[in-house]
Amino acid sequence: MSKRNTQQRRHAIAAMVGIEGEVSVDTLANHFSTSEVTIRKDLAALESSGLLLRRYGGAIAMPSEIVATDLEEKVSERKLAIAIAAADQIRDHNRIIVDCGSTTAALINLLSTKQGLVVMTNSLQVANVLNALENEPTLLMTGGTWDPHSESFQGKVAESVLRSYDFDQLFIGADGIDITRGTTTFNELTGLSRVMAEVSREVVVMIESCKVGRKIPNLELAWQGIDTLITDDGMSDADTVAIEQQGVRVIRALVNNNKL
Secondary structure (H helix, E strand, C coil): CHHHHHHHHHHHHHHHHHHEEEHHHHHHHHHCCHHHHHHHHHHHHHHHHHCEEEEECEEEEEEHHHHHHHCCCCCCHHHHHHHHHCCCCCCHHHHHHHCHHHHHHHHHHHHCCCCEEEEEECCCCHHHHHHCCCCCCEEECCCCCEECCCCCCCHHHHHHCCCCCEEEEEECCEEECCCCCEECCCCCCCCCHHHHHCCCEEEEEEHHHEEECCCCCCCEEEECCCEEEECCCCCCCHHHHHHHHHEEEEEEEEHHHHCC
């Protein structure tokens, strides 16, 4: 099944659910002459795009009050530009870690074109979107203690699992950038982030330029532990130079060249 045919089928499924209100997996599998496994992946992808809601055995149309809220949560143009630039750094068959966060999550749907990826994550949101990809990578999860603040798994168990592997790249976000120190976070649980960096050959930070200079007390990753920072074209030349002087490669993605 080509990527084009997959998208055509998913658009047709969304239209059917919108018209009927509720459609079963069995009905969709028979209608499109495909497996129930494929249909469930289609429904997961459509749900992640805010086009329907999955229910046991099928899917229902998105309630109007949820649609209004979902529009406010769409990936911003800056996040999308950053995610596209990050995806360009990933080679086929890479072993990568994708940390929790809205900016890193924007990367996931761009991995469909990559072959043979192994992806470790501590985020259920990331895992669910990965599982819906047509070209599904090998998925690993850290496990550990659920942290409701970051909506991710943290703690010693997660750290132990990570230390059992080695990875080519870590893709991680941040709440802020301290030009002199590194990335900062509101979350006091920074241990897992540092273990992720330790077990990765390249640490890639994905962050919007508006977060530069935020006054946040908790240092997450120091500059000496970061290889690449991907941001949008709103970062100033002065801040870019200052970060590059810390030994970090800075990529400023052009926002106007990307569309949602």
